[in-house]
Amino acid sequence: GCIGISSICQVRATVMLYDDNNKRWVPAGSDSPSFSRVQIYHNPTANTFRVVGRKLQADQQVVINCPIIKGMKYNQATPNFHQWRDPKQVWGLNFGSKEDAALFANSMTGGPCIS
Numbered sequence: 001g002c003i004g005i006s007s008i009c010q011v012r013a014t015v016m017l018y019d020d021n022n023k024r025w026v027p028a029g030s031d032s033p034s035f036s037r038v039q040i041y042h043n044p045t046a047n048t049f050r051v052v053g054r055k056l057q058a059d060q061q062v063v064i065n066c067p068i069i070k071g072m073k074y075n076q077a078t079p080n081f082h083q084w085r086d087p088k089q090v091w092g093l094n095f096g097s098k099e100d101a102a103l104f105a106n107s108m109t110g111g112p113c114i115s
């Protein structure tokens, strides 16, 4: 059958970006920090992974669309705030619950990432 790209994990989190100039975290996307539905997509054919997040609000703005490089370090800074670096920026996820955080971390470290 067709082995398409599938979502392996879905959580609620506020997606943050680190503003290196001002040394502070800023919410990803245009408006104030608010929850997004964050999913990890797996492409089994290429064995690649991607994190995609869309605002839960009406506009469903895509606030993260980040390929996950194999072997990337996934840092669980706190039980509720996890982060990783991509070539251009540092992403942070402030999870809605510790259960969501653990679910996401398991998918990331069980998949492409090292912890």
Ligand SMILES: CC(=O)N[C@@H](Cc1ccccc1Cl)C(=O)N1CCC[C@]12C=C[C@@H]1CC[C@@H](C(=O)N3CC[C@@H]4C=C[C@H]5CC[C@H](C(=O)O)N5C(=O)[C@H]43)N1C2=O
Binding pocket: 018, 024, 025, 073, 074, 075, 077, 078, 081, 083, 084, 085, 090, 091
């Ligand atoms: C060597 C390195 O890159 N280290 C990274 C973490 C990391 C380690 C290993 C792999 C990947 C990563 Cl991103 C690192 O320490 N970074 C990345 C940019 C910002 C930061 C560098 C310095 C600061 C020190 C405090 C920590 C931080 O930003 N934290 C810790 C967890 C805490 C949780 C939530 C966010 C939300 C608001 C709050 C704040 O900024 O006031 N905050 C923080 O203060 C977060 N910091 C960081 O996370």
